[in-house]
Amino acid sequence: MDLGLAGRVALVTAASRGLGRASAEALAAEGAAVVICARGREALDDTVRAITEAGGTAVAVAADVTDPAVPERLVRAAVGRFGRLDVVVANAGGPPPGRALEVDDDAVRAALEANLLTSVRLVRAAVPHLRAGGWGRICCITSRSVRQPIPGLSLSNTARAGLWGWAKTAAADLFADGITVNLVCPGLHATDRVEALSTDTVSGPLGDPADFGRVVAFLCSEPAGFVSGVALGVDGATVTGLL
Ligand code: NAD
Numbered sequence: 001m002d003l004g005l006a007g008r009v010a011l012v013t014a015a016s017r018g019l020g021r022a023s024a025e026a027l028a029a030e031g032a033a034v035v036i037c038a039r040g041r042e043a044l045d046d047t048v049r050a051i052t053e054a055g056g057t058a059v060a061v062a063a064d065v066t067d068p069a070v071p072e073r074l075v076r077a078a079v080g081r082f083g084r085l086d087v088v089v090a091n092a093g094g095p096p097p098g099r100a101l102e103v104d105d106d107a108v109r110a111a112l113e114a115n116l117l118t119s120v121r122l123v124r125a126a127v128p129h130l131r132a133g134g135w136g137r138i139c140c141i142t143s144r145s146v147r148q149p150i151p152g153l154s155l156s157n158t159a160r161a162g163l164w165g166w167a168k169t170a171a172a173d174l175f176a177d178g179i180t181v182n183l184v185c186p187g188l189h190a191t192d193r194v195e196a197l198s199t200d201t202v203s204g205p206l207g208d209p210a211d212f213g214r215v216v217a218f219l220c221s222e223p224a225g226f227v228s229g230v231a232l233g234v235d236g237a238t239v240t241g242l243l
Contacts, residue, residue: 004222006031010087011078013065013122016043018191019141020091022213028056030217032087035078037061037070065092066114071121075129085129087220090119091141094193095155103154115142115159120166123181127174136179137220140167144187144235147243164231171229180228182219186212187235205236 005027012024016038024034028051036058038044044060051058061077063070078085095111119140130136142160144150149157164183171181188194189207215234218224233239 001223003030003217003220005087005217005220008032008086009035009078009082009084010089010220011035011037011074011085011122011126012089012091013037013074013118014091014093015089016040016047016060018193019186019189019209019212020089021047022209023089023091023139023141023216024058024213025051025054025056026210026213026217027087027089027220028058029054030221031056032220033057033059033082035059035061035074035081037063037065037074039064065118065122068117068121071118072125074122075125079129084133085126086133086135087137087139088122088126088130089139089141089216089220090122092118094143095153095159097152098154099152100154107155108158111155111159112162115156116163116166119163123170127177127179130179131177134178136174136177137224138167138170138174138179138181139216139219140181140183141216142183142185142231144185144233144239146183146185146231147233147235148239148241167231168229175228178225180219180225182228183231184212184216184219185231185233185235185239187233187238204238207234207236 010027010032014020015024015036048058092114145156
């Protein structure tokens with residue numbers, strides 16, 4: 001299947017490792033030029049090298065995506081380098097664990113900043129450029145906690161549910177402009193972060209980040225143009241609710 005991504009330009013945040021990196025690699029494999037960001041230069045350079053060696057095009061910007069000025073800067077970097085922007089994959093590191101009554105105001109604010117506001121700012125900065133091209137794909141990498149709150153992860157459950165409400169609204173607002181907005185909701189995948197957790201806290205099979213990246217690439221594709229406002233689980237059937 002031709003995903004129609006050749007010649008497109010994609011911005012993927014928090015993409016030097018894990019699910020963000022896998023998404024950038026999958027988009028690049030489909031012919032999109034990718035602009036990636038993360039805080040550490042070394043892992044970023046390694047990702048750019050891997051994409052380039054595989055025949056793709058990638059540019060890295062070292063930046064902390066939770067800095068309110070960064071989304072605008074990343075969009076400017078993508079448009080400055082490639083002259084357009086078509087795809088945004090918004091990703092950020094996950095919040096720490098915490099039971100509902102144990103998290104203080106600062107922890108809640110930090111989670112909202114990282115896992116809700118970063119996406120809102122990125123989309124706000126990117127949309128004028130997507131509208132200019134009459135086409136756009138926005139995917140936010142979240143968690144299966146969007147579809148079923150996870151005990152002990154109150155910060156993730158809170159910030160990501162808020163993002164889901166916002167993204168659903170944005171999807172309706174932007175569809176007439178040819179722009180789709182979706183969430184991708186991973187269950188456990190074999191990333192560095194998860195592999196660093198003890199086996200006591202991780203049980204059951206782990207998803208392959210490369211497959212996750214291909215799901216993101218499909219949602220960002222030409223044929224997925226009528227798929228918008230969806231929170232797509234990529235969770236190995238671990239979410240047991242009906243919706
Ligand atoms: P990871 O730790 O393997 O990779 C995170 C990436 O984000 C790295 O490249 C890191 O440098 C970058 N990053 C982190 N904070 C950043 C910041 N402030 N600014 C710029 N870059 C930043 O993590 P992962 O497992 O790929 O998870 C990605 C997202 O998916 C997280 O929000 C995580 O909570 C969520 N998630 C992951 C899983 C899983 O099983 N891997 C499951 C559910 C949800």
